[in-house]
Amino acid sequence: MVVHTDVNLLSVLDYAVNNLKVNHVIVCGHYGCGGIKAAMTNHDFRYVLNMWLRNIKDVYRLHREELSAISDEELRADRLAELNVKEQVMHLSKTSIIQRAWKNERRPQLHGWVYGLKDGLINPVFEMDAGNHIDPLYEYDDL
Numbered sequence: 276m277v278v279h280t281d282v283n284l285l286s287v288l289d290y291a292v293n294n295l296k297v298n299h300v301i302v303c304g305h306y307g308c309g310g311i312k313a314a315m316t317n318h319d320f321r322y323v324l325n326m327w328l329r330n331i332k333d334v335y336r337l338h339r340e341e342l343s344a345i346s347d348e349e350l351r352a353d354r355l356a357e358l359n360v361k362e363q364v365m366h367l368s369k370t371s372i373i374q375r376a377w378k379n380e381r382r383p384q385l386h387g388w389v390y391g392l393k394d395g396l397i398n399p400v401f402e403m404d405a406g407n408h409i410d411p412l413y414e415y416d417d418l
């Protein structure tokens with residue numbers, strides 16, 4: 276998850292991009308994810324877990340129409356895993372850390388992958404790089 280208030284994530288991202296000068300940032304989810312399945316229920320998982328699962332519920336809401344049309348629960352969860360990874364990559368692109376690096380150094384490339392625990396295969400579902408435009412609402416114009 277790429278949560279914009281997660282200082283742990285942002286500090287690691289900042290260090291990787293600005294000190295280690297990484298060329299790639301990967302968000303990797305996995306099929307058959309218990310966290311995704313939990314977010315699709317209405318069960319009370321209490322305090323911190325509810326707070327974290329809320330982020331996935333928000334992704335579900337954005338794609339409710341597509342997801343609701345998938346009757347098989349496993350397949351619906353796997354599709355949500357893909358859509359969630361895409362959303363988290365877009366969250367990365369909304370940070371000033373990524374936007375500044377894109378502007379000044381045309382890197383890093385952002386990747387959204389979903390890993391298959393059953394077959395060991397990685398499914399690349401989404402990519403973004405310095406050439407991509409993002410929603411202007413989130414674009415910093417004075418970096």
Ligand SMILES: [Zn+2]
Pocket residue numbers: 305307308309310311
């Ligand atoms: Zn999982």
